[in-house]
Amino acid sequence: MHIRIINPNTTASMTAAMRQAAQQQAGPGTTVSASQPDAGPVSIESHFDEAISAVGVAEEVLKGEREGGIDAYVVACFGDPGLLAARELTRAPVIGIAEAAFHLATLVSTRFSIVTTLGRTGIIAEHLLQQYGFSHHCRRIRAAEIPVLDLEHHPEVAFTRIVEECCRARDEDDIGAIVLGCGGMANLTQQISREVGLPVVEGVTAALKLAESLVSLGLHTSKYGDLAYPRPKTFTGKFSELSDL
């Protein structure tokens, strides 16, 4: 099977890191490819960034559909930007990394905390917990207070801050697991888990494994109801090429 990781931000080096982390966990019959939009934010740290990146996610799914042969997609930003819109565009499963991480965390613990990048993105995770029905499982949304790209530009400082916040969560939140709240942390999971001593659930690899399961079970995104293909219509201006999909 072929699974496409879509990094909604436009930082290619982060896309490559996500693909590597996903490929390491992929089963023997799974090919993992990855892409990111040509246009959009280099990192996603606000409601505005999320809104702009959602268009890029949809365009990357449309590209994948034109390419053909992609059995599932992963939306690899912790805000799951454009997830439902992406599901309308394909029969393939589309898995958001936040949703995937929440599901797996509840299979290994009754309560978890999230450790994300900047505190201002916490409300986005809070909204997703409510939307997906996991609010009562999450004890606290914490932030290492690191900009997303510091995961690349200052990895040692970022790692230290993430581990420190994970340890505070372990010691203070009465939890059984931690969810890493950024796709850019995909290659840090084992190191963090060793340091913290709790199950650490990371969304890119969680979504990859869930995607493999759905494909293996022959489960496709439903085309009945709200996830049916969009009705053909005219799009104007810079979106004119989206007309009559």
Ligand SMILES: NC(=O)NC1=NC(=O)NC1=O
């Ligand atoms: N909370 C986050 O850090 N979200 C994210 N911003 C990105 O650019 N990728 C993420 O996963």
